[in-house]
Every structure is written in C-alpha cells, then in structure tokens.
Amino acid sequence: MSSVDPRAPLIPSVSQYEVDFVIPRVGIDLPLGIDPFLLFKSRDAQFRQLHLSLLNVFNAGILAVRHNDLATARYLFSFPEVSAIGMGYTRKGKRGSGVGSHLTDLILQTLTGSPSLTERGVRHVEEMQLLSAGIGPDRISDISANVLKRFLIDYTQRQCAIWDIPTKPGVPVGHIYDESKQTWVDSYEDLPVSAIDGSEILLVPRRLVRALPWINYDDFIRTEFSAYLAARRDQFNRGGIRSGEKEFTAKPAVVTVTRQDIGLVERYVRSREAQAADARPTLDYIDEDACKEAEALKQRLSSIPPGRESAADYQYMILEILNYLFNPDLIAGEPEVRTIDGTERRDIIFTNDSDESFWEYIRTTHDGILLMFETKNMEALDISAINQTATYLGDRIGRLGIIVTRQIPSEAIRRKIFSVWNDSSPRKIILTLCDAEIRELLDVRCRGGSPTKWMQAHYRKFRTSVQ
C-alpha cells in the first residue's frame, strides 16, 4: 500500500483527457464536488430533470417540516457521504468526515430556524450554504451525489462499456433514491471496484464538477452581503450608531441575518442565475501533460491503417481525440449509437452543452443539442458516405454532421457536400476533418489554444465557400 502513489488514477487504462468522466485517484479525494447549478443550467433535458429531482427531495422534506413531520423530514434529508465518487475536501485520505446524520441535523435546524425558508422552499440546494453555518460546498456535493446515485450508477456502467473498464457483478450499493416512491433503497449493481480496497467506484461526468459550487458562501459574502453591510453602515452612520462590523463577518452571524431576511438569498441566487453562462466546469484537476497527450494521440492515430479491418479502432481513437479536444464543451460522447427503432447507427454522438459562442451558435442554428461524428477509416471518401451522413441529419440529431476521415476529400466530394447544403431546406451541413486537420487541432490544444475557435474558422470557411 505504501508504494502506491495516492495521486495515481484509479482506472489506469484510460487518460483523463480522453474520457467524459472524472477519474478518481487511488489514495486521495479530488478537491472537487458535484455542482447542482451545472445541472440547472444544462440544455440537456436529462440533466435538468436531475436538478428537478434534487429539488423535489428537498422540497418534500421542507413540506414535512412544515407539517411538523420531523421523522419523514429526517428520513428524506439523509445524505451520507458518497465516497465512491472520490471527491471531497478531506486532505488526508479517501473517506470524509462521515457526518451524514450531522448533516441531517444541520438541515433540520436550518429549516426550523428559518420560517421564511420553510415557507418559500428552495430554488437551489446550494442556498443551504447561505443559511446554515455547518453546511459547506462538500455537503452540497454529498447531497447531490446521494440523490443522483441512480444516474451515476447508470452513467458508470455506460462508460465502463465504452472504455472496456472491468466491472464486478453484484456490488452492494446502499442509499439510492427512488423518486417515484420517495424512498431510499439498496441494490446490487455491476460496478468497477478499487484495486486497492475493493470499494465501489462511481464515475461523475466532467461536465458536472466544480471546485466550488457556482452559488457559494464566499461569493455571497463578497457580493450581496457586502452590499447589505454597506447599506447597514450608511443607516447606522446616519443614525449616529456605530456597528460592530466584525460580528457580521462570522458565518453564524451571517446565517442569522439570511434566515431572517430570505430576500438576501433570493437576490443573490437570481444574480447568479443571470450569470449562468460563466458557470463552467473546473478542469484544474487534470494534471497530465497536454502536449505529451497530443503527441501520443497523434502517434496512435498514425499507427491505425486505413481500411475496414481497423474501422472500430479508428472510431474509438477519434472518440478519445474528440474528448481531448472538446470536453467539457461536447460531453457524453458515445460510440455506436442506434436510433430508437434500431435501423440506423451513428458512429459517435456528443451532447453539445457548451457555453462557447460557437457551439451555442451550432446548437441554435442547426437545431440540435446532439452532434454527430461519422468516422470513415478510408483513403478516399466516397459519395455514399456523404449521402448516408446527409440522411442521418434532421430533426432528431440536428443538421450539422462531421465526417472524420483520413484524407482531404476530393473536389467531387466537396461539390457533393455543397450540393447537400444547397439542396436541403432547412439547410444540412456536413463538415469534414481529415488526419492532417486532426493533427493541427491537437497542436492547437497542446499550445493552449482553443480547438473550438479552430472549428469555428473551419465552419466559416465552409460557409463562405458555399456562397
């Protein structure tokens, strides 16, 4: 045990850059948490539904408190630490303080001490940080991980299937929230386990993690509460009364104020919602060398020969590269996605949940939160590949598709792609990325540039050529 680097990744077979999830470390928690605000602001209906579930649990508990049904409230507000996600702020190891019941008490105290909150309910569970002295960012992540556990289990199983991560059948998982019955249940699931201590691992999408929640106590103090204090200072000065300012900077004093004046919390939350576009997932935890990674990807790409035999290898290679280049703007990349009726199969589908202006433009202009990449491991792209991609584009998948292939397409193919654009209404657009362009993108990423800006220029080039 002592010879193992605690910072080593728990799943060594994949690189953090190339996957959609946060790879937990062997011996320490990553200083991150699930930020429910990233669910709230997402364009992905599933994420927004998860945020709603989180609020439903909370508001059901609040209703119980209002009806003086403290036993039900205590049951619903039961949020033990979910160590399986490997996130937290404990410096020394993987297990946190293990204060599930303490958290329950804190929530109940907060609610009983703030009738205005009980009356109003919560818009965001993060508001609890501003109303309780004992609830910090790590508790918000714990609450989220508990309520989202069913989603996290499903997500982990999907990612394990994609990346060929071994799982252990029948791993006991406790405290999964069943929303339909409003109960916590236990279950046995096929999950990856830690090679160190055999504990289950739950993977969390990179898109959902931040070092601090977007709505957080420190920011509240800096912004809304400072303004409140300034206003109070003026009031006292006009009345000739000197206030003991220091007494207000301690958290217990602050929460006393917020519990009495829930409007402060309300205003702050609204202002954070208005700035939602700036709420981006944290990436600082990725400490691998970006250039080394880019070089490795380039070499691996070159080693795959064109042809049908290597088509699957090429497809997964491209998925890794796209994750490296565009995550967390393009998330939940999945290969071999079949349509509901199973008749069509798309090579790679990403969810475009980006706040970058270009991806936002693509989402709105080409009608889709999904983005399709077709991988064609062939020397020369043929017309049938264009026709196939054009057929896939539409209401369900959006009207922008990207064909990733080995060589720059011929003039005839270019003209065919132009004709797809010209003959379709609403317009369908097919972009291509060849090996040389992929290498260029990897170099851009290595230099610290923006692959998204490169794609924007690539897109513009197509649109101006087709005029």
Add this chain to the structure above:
Amino acid sequence: MTGDGPVLQNEQSWGSRCRAGAKVGRSSVPVVPCFLMAQQNSEDARPARERKKSEKQAAVDALRNQRTKKLEAANSAVARLQDELRAVKKLTNRRDALVSHLGGFYQEIDKLAKGKTLLPVTPLMVEQANDIIRDAKEVVTDDTYLDRIKEFVPAGDNPPYPDVLVVMRGVRDGLERGEGQLQGRRSHLDDLLTEAKTISIALRLNVVDGEEVVLKENVEEQLGEEGVADAWFPEDEDGNESFDFDDLDTRDLDSYLSRPPDDDWPQDNDAEDSEEGNEEEGLEPDEER
C-alpha cells in the same frame, strides 16, 4: 451512251434538210418544211421552260419561307430584348438605391469604428452588411473583386468593426465599377433592340407587303422617333439606301441578336474564309472552334 448516237445524227439530218417550200414526198430524201421544224423545236423547249419557271418559283417560295421565319425570329428577339432592357433598367435603379443605402451605412460604421478596433459589431449590423453584400452581387456580376467578397458568417462571434468597414468599402468600389458595366449592357441592348426592330419592319414590308426593295425612309416612317439601325442600309451607286436582304439572308438571326456586348461579331466574309480554311485543312468548322 452509244445508243444516243443515231438519234442525234437523225436530228442533225432533219435540221440540215429543212427547205423553205419543199414538197413532202417528192424527194428520195425526206425534206422537212421549216415551219414544221420550228413548231417541233418549240414543243421540245416548253418542258424545260416550265421546269425552269417552277424552279425559280420554288426558289422564291423558299426565300419567302426563310424570311417569314426570320420575321418571327426578329419579332421574338424584339420581345426578349425589351424584357432584358427592362431588367437592366431595374438593376440600374436598384444599384442607385443600394449605393445610396451603402453610403449611409458605411458612414455610420466608419464613425462607430473609431476606437473600437477589437469590438464586434452588433447582430443587426452583420445582418445589414450581409444584405448589402448579397444585393450588390445580384446587381453587379462578373466583377472579380466583388465575387471574392463573401457574406459574414458570425458562427457565434460577430466580426469586428474594421473588418466590416473594409468589406463595405470593397462593396462600394464594386458598385461603382458596376455602374459602367450596367451602362454598357444597357447601351448594347439598346443597339440590339434597334437592329431587331429595323430587321422586323424591313422583313414585314418585304414578306407581308411584297416590297422587293425596302427603302430606309419606309422603315424610318414605321419606327418613328426610335431610329433605325443605319448599318442595315448600305448606299448604292445612285445614293439610295435600301435594306440589305443579301446580308440578312446569310445570317443566323437568333445568334446575331443574342450576341454578347464585347463580341467581335465575325463578318460574313471572314466567317466564310474561316470555314474554307478549315475545309482546306480537312477540319470541320466546329472542330477548330
């Protein structure tokens, strides 16, 4: 061919034996009276004359048919050229309006651009700039530099002020060049229309009214103030100006009245020379082209 010999000899002998007042049957060699021989000759020449006459009539009919078709071609060319001219006039008006609109837009962008080198323009400005570019390309065609200007594709980020300013300047220059282009097209279409009308009236006078020679003054009378195409009325030795049907009969009217502005329309002689030259070299006329 040897079978024709005796007949010819016999005919010759008949001619040589014609005597005025000769009595039939009194000589061992038959002598034909001259009046009978003349009658015989006249009867022999009639079919040839009739054939010649009918051939002449056929040629006249063919020429009439050909000119009737040309009259139809000239009339349809008049209609087509009038439509084209109307379209060019519309484009000219559109260009003038666009120049005025662009002038205002350019001035405003120029003012706003001061000190905003890195700031993106608003979506409204991008939309207006793109409308101007699109309209300019419709009004002015075949301008290399205007063709190179493309509409802005914001793709999430609008272009900065200087970019819009530079492009609008390019469009403005393109529209200025387009003025000459439109004037040229208009003048060319005017010329073609005058020619088409001249040809149409000359043909009508010839085909419908049966005038063999169509004088310039007759056509002028019909066209009124519009004027005639002088080139179609060469002056003869006596100073008369009549329509040049010989020239018209050799021309493909559809092509002639659709020729592009800068085309060096080949003279008939040149064209013939060219074709002859090709034949000498064993080439079909189209092969060289």
